[in-house]
Amino acid sequence: RAGFVAIVGRPNVGKSTLLNRVLGEKVAIVSPRPQTTRTRILGVHTAPGLQVAFFDTPGLHRAKGTLNARMVETALTTLSEVDTVLVLVESGTGPNGRVEVGEATSWVIDQAKRSRKPLVLGVSKADRGPKELLLPVIAAYQGLAPWADVVPFSSFSGENVDALLEALARTL
C-alpha cells in the first residue's frame, strides 16, 4: 500500500514529534511554541508493503479566529490532494475528569470532515495519564467522526504508533 497523508491538528498537539518518531530522523521541527513547522512535504515512511508520504497543512494549525478564509481554502486544497487525513488531537481531560473537546479542536475536525477523505484520529500523548482515562476521550472523538479509526498513541513511549500507521494503511 502507498499513499499521501495530510497531518492536521492544533499547535502543540504533537505533530512534529510523531513525524520524528515515524520517520526516524529530525525532519520536522519540534518546539513547545506553535508554528515552527515550515515545510509542506514532511517526509516519507517506508516499511515492507507500505509507503506513506506525509504532508503539512499549515492553514489548519492555527486557532480559529486568526484564520482568514483564503488560508483555510489553501489548506483545504492540500486536503483535496491527499488520500487520507490524519487528525491529531490531545488525550487530556478537564479538571473534573470530564472530556472537553475545545472549540479549536472541533473546528479542525470539522475542516478535516469537509475534505470527505478517509480520516484517522490520532489521540496523542497517551503516556500522560492512566489508561482508563483514555476510554471516555476515545468515545468522545469517536462520536465526532463515527466512521474514523480513533487511535490513542504516544510518540514518547512509541506505544501504538504502529497501530496508528496500520490504521492509515487500511485507508490506502
Ligand code: GDP
Ligand atoms: P506540534 O506543534 O503539533 O508539531 O507539536 P510538537 O511535536 O512540537 O509537540 C508539542 C509539545 O508536546 C512538545 O513539548 C513535545 O515534547 C510534547 N509532546 C509531543 N509528543 C508527546 C508525547 O507523546 N507525550 C508527551 N507527554 N508529550 C509529547
Ligand code: MG
Ligand atoms: Mg510542529
